[in-house]
Amino acid sequence: MTKNHDIKIEAIDDKSPHLPAVIDLWSPNRSTLGLFPKDAFIERAVKRQILVAIEPEGKCIGYLLYRNSYDRITIVHLCIAPLHRKKGITKLLVDELKRITEQRYTGIGLSCRHDYGLQPMWANLGFVYQYDKIGKSKERKLLGYWWFDHGHTNLFSSIPVQKLESKLCVVIDRKIFSYLYTDEDGKNEAGKSLLSDWLQPGLELCITDEIFNYISLICDHQERRLQKKIANNFTRLPSHNQNLDQMQQKLQNIFLINKVSIDDIDLRHLARAIASDSHVFVTNEQPLLELSGELYDNFKLSVLSPSELISQLDELRNKPDYQPVRLAGTSLEQVLINRGQEDLLTNHFTCINKGETKPGFQQQLRRFIAENDKFDCYVILDKERQPLALFVYHKHKKHELELPLIRVGNHSLSATLARHLIFKAILYSTQNNRQFTRITDINLEETVRTAIQEDNFVRVDNGWLKVNLGVATNASQLSTYLTNLSTNLGEEFNFCLQIAGILKQEDLIKDVQASASVEKFLFPVKIIDAEIDNFIIPIEPRYAMDLFDGDLARQTLFGSKIELSFNREAVYYRSVINSRRLNAPCRIIWYVSQDKYHSYCGVSSLRACSFVDEVVIGKPKELYQRFQRLGVYKLDDIMNISPDKNGYIMAIRFSNTEPFKNIITLNKVQQILNNKQSFQSACKIEKHYFHQLYTLGIRNKA
Structure with missing residues (x-):
């Protein structure tokens, strides 16, 4: 029960006079709240799931009716008497609900219907604000779904925290967020420079939940969906909700005084930025920048313009860790370690700065x-023939693959190899019918630790554990x-x-972003009933061998371009x-077509499956500049792609x-799909x- 301003908030039962x-x-x-039988009110009251606001004279002037389902609460009704609206009664009722359900x-x-204007x-x-859905009434009005999080730690809440540990995370303000992808006339060039490739390895652009509330105010449904999709590409930092009210009041006082x-x-x-674990807020708003000293003194938050942030990062700039292009012209080889190589490997991979000794490392390796x-x-x-990386597989448990040792040294390719080796270990574990990958190296290099944190491993007592189904x-x-x-x-x-x-929640399979997040966390799992689109996309063998197909590359004299084949993304x-x-997000199965010279075996078939993180339509030169770090294709190659009438690819x-x-031959695919599709263009399935095609592609051969 809560008392405030002489208003009492209490839960009632079915015997209550209220x-x-x-x-x-x-x-x-x-008409606003919807039909609700008297028996339903009584049922909620029996469960003490009606909160009422009582004025000093004992009259009920408002109520909140809710229900519980699994691990969440749903507000069904929130109603205040007309004469008592806009007096803080709503907040009292909601705050009491938060208090009694927090644990x-x-x-x-x-x-809540969008056209009610209650955002x-x-x-x-x-x-x-989370997402839109169609209401069940005859009018089929659009509803917005809203969520208040109690902040309990779960598996997914650790993901942004791990990014905080591996990169500088900065929160961008609302206007910079809006300009990053919509400023076509270049008025906010400084803000857009935050997307520069050289910044990406060490800088994570973040938003808070409030960006989604801003999006909820957009009237046009399609534009709202587009903006929400853009927002989901950013790291979303959680904030500690318990402190938000005090934080807002303190900020309000500072702004009023100034x-x-x-x-x-x-x-x-x-x-929310202050209540998160980020310590940098990026804005172009001059009043905020002028108050940067006071905001830092009060909240230890650095308020910077995009130009100031980039200038400070540039002064500290080192070579980016993840440089697939730096692999061009190299020829790397993976071989089993033999006796006699211990001294060479000890000199390259002992972690002296972690307190590891050469004799200790050598004994471990010899074992x-x-x-x-x-x-x-x-x-x-x-x-x-110089060693660049070292790793050990331990397969003593049927359910997991262990890596007791994984080292990548200190060179320009260290981070690239760390990501690549961890990804390959996950695939190897899965292909050998193991459900987990565990890394137990107690002297992890920071490069490897960063790669682990980016790959959805969970911290456990003796290392890091990844579920891979x-x-x-x-x-x-x-x-x-x-x-x-x-x-x-x-x-x-x-x-x-x-x-x-999480998988039991009814809304999960309807929420494409949430389903995609779960799939990535459990990779390579596929949630078949999720609303994630699936496509078959044709690709020429020469591109496939560079981007993902090592078997095709081995059919050629020169092999694949290493700078691409080691990429986790492309x-x-x-x-x-x-x-x-x-x-x-969507899934794609690659159909590798036959080349005009018939140079390859095993083509005209489905050969791999990937997850699409982003689809961008634009001018060839702009796309080339944006994604140059992910490949070595020349601009001339991209310019040869047939554009649409606007010049876009x-x-x-x-x-x-x-x-x-x-591999699944074209005839087999046509048989499964029951059509004669030849896959000259993208095909949605x-x-x-x-499910049929993917299962056929990944299952072990008889």
Whole structure:
């Protein structure tokens, strides 16, 4: 029970004298609140799921009715008597609901029609706009779904925290966010410079939840969807909701004293930035920049313009860690380690700065080499036969692959190799029917640690653990599978139960971004009933061998371009024409076509599956400049792609490519799809066809 300003907030039961007053408040507002039988009110009251606001005279002047489902609360009704509106009663009711549900539930959700214009109210109450859905009424009006998070730690909340540990995370203000992808006349050139390639390895541009509340105010549904999609490409930093009200009030006082006017949404965005773990806020707003000293003194938050941030980073700039282009002209080889190489490898890979001694490292390595029935030890050599990386596989457990040693040294390719080796380990683990990959090297180099944190590993007592499920199934079955894994494997694997719980949520499979996030976390899992689009895309063998197909590359004299083959992500350029509304996120299966010289075996077939992270349509030169770091294709190659009438082509940024164990011939594909499609352009396929093709491609050969 809460008391404030002589208004008392309390939960009632079905015997309460206030229950009839609640129904009386609902009755004249039924067109807004919706039909609700008297028995339903009684049922909620029996469960004490009606909060009422009582004035000093004992009259009920407002109520909040809610329900619980699994681990979340849903607000069903929130109604205040007309004479008492805009007096803070709504906040009292919602604050009480937050208080009584904080410990047991993950958060509070609600659906509200867009045309009611209540977006500012929900935002002021701390809720965050999530997505739109069609209402169930005859009018089929559009509803916005809103969420207040209680801030309990879960598996996904660690992802932005890990990015904070590996990069400088800065929060951009609302206007910079708007300009980054919509400023076509170049008025905000300084803001757009934040997207420069050289900044990406060490800088993470972040937003807070308030950006989504800003998006909720956009009237046009399609524009709202577009802006939300753009926002989902940014790292979204969580803020500590318990401190937001105090933070906003303190900020408001500073602005009042300094006679600075600021919109409510910008005030909340700044408050959320302070309440997050970022320490840098980037803005072009002069009043905020002039208050940077005071904001730093009060909140330890650095407020910088884009130019100031870039200038400071440029002074500290080192060579970017992730440089696939730096691999051009090299010839790397992976070989098993033999006895006699211990001294050379010890000199290259002992972590002296971590307190590791050469004798200690050497003894460990000798043990791995000696016990070759348990350990596979590999070294990556350059063309001069000098070691660049070292890793060891330990396969003593049926359910997991362990890497007791993974070192990449200190050279220009270290970060690239770290990401590549971890990705290959995950694929190797999955292909050998293991569900987990564990890294237990106690002297991890920072380069490797950063790569681990970016790859959804979970910190456990003796290292880092990644779940990697080689299954394609629906969300319900996947939830059961994870629950069984956790039950059978013990307490250390309890984080699987958290994912299982997320997969049980009804809205998950309808939310493409959420489904995609779960798939990436469990990679290479595929949630077949998720609303993620699937496409078959044709690609020429010469591009396929460079981007993802090592088997094709081995058919040529020179092999693939190493600078591309080691990439975790890559970009493929194609015509916009006949793109079949290809959009991210989605899955693609690559159809490798026959070349005109018939130079390759095993083509005219499906050979791999990738996840599309981004689809960008633009002028060839602009796309080339933007994605140059992800490949070595010349501008002339891209200029040869047929543009549309506006001169645009398409860039597909994709990642997590799985080569198929079994290539699927064109005849077999046509048989499965029951048509004679020859795949001259992108082809969208239904979920069940994707399931069939993907399963056929990845299953072990008989």
